[in-house]
């Protein structure tokens with residue numbers, strides 16, 4: 585397999601108080617959709633900014649397309665589409681002029697592609713940037729990142745500000761790019777969108793890589809939060825193999841459940857239940873219960 589991104593012991597210390605990231609090592613294969621997930625302040629943007637050479641590593645190294653990220657950043661960036669988490673543009677420019685301007689940098693303007701992308705995302709190219717909502721600015725960033733048909737897309741929290749329908753369209757676009765052989769690396773703090781879209785995922789917490797895992801394995805081992813409210817005061821102790829943790833407050837039982845769902849459903853039908861919810865656990869819970877076991 586061809587490693588498009590290869591990160592080796594990459595470390596960035598901003599200052600004594602702020603660690604940034606420490607000793608990151610992982611690689612992304614050609615044609616993968618690779619997710620990068622972690623809570624706020626985990627180090628996702630720091631890693632991305634290092635890869636694009638906006639900031640320098642304290643130690644360690646990385647290559648993109650086999651080229652060193654510091655020595656060959658200009659060449660690398662020609663082939664990379666980047667969407668920053670926060671987008672700052674010249675406010676008095678029209679969307680179309682901004683896109684033409686940024687296409688200059690890549691010496692490649694495919695007006696047809698620009699129009700098609702804008703159409704798909706329902707973005708009006710004639711509007712001024714200053715008149716756009718946060719979500720519409722995000723769309724400008726997406727078109728900008730995709731326009732020059734890069735071999736690698738690096739997207740920092742790409743879905744923030746997009747409504748659910750537009751998020752679907754965006755992920756369809758990503759799949760189409762991947763079908764053409766493009767490699768995609770995107771950060772998120774939304775577990776469900778990573779699970780839906782990515783082949784593999786790297787999980788980062790407090791600057792340290794917790795795990796690199798295929799999404800299939802992650803889903804297979806998925807743990808759920810089950811909250812049951814009983815229809816009165818019953819003395820019930822659920823005994824099932826998949827229960828990782830069980831808590832009781834009044835008539836409410838909370839389960840952290842990681843086993844086959846069927847025996848749980850059978851058990852639940854035998855209980856005097858008033859209400860129930862089955863939810864995805866928070867990232868924090870996964871870190872605590874799934875990855876530390």
Ligand SMILES: Nc1ncnc2c1ncn2[C@@H]1O[C@H](COP(=O)(O)OP(=O)(O)OP(=O)(O)O)[C@@H](O)[C@H]1O
Nearest residue numbers: 598602603604622623624625626627628629630631
């Ligand atoms: N320019 C900076 N100077 C000092 N510390 C910084 C700087 N940028 C980031 N940090 C710190 O580095 C750590 C990682 O931050 P980073 O922005 O990379 O996280 P993140 O995972 O992208 O978070 P978010 O989801 O909130 O964007 C945090 O503790 C943050 O405070």
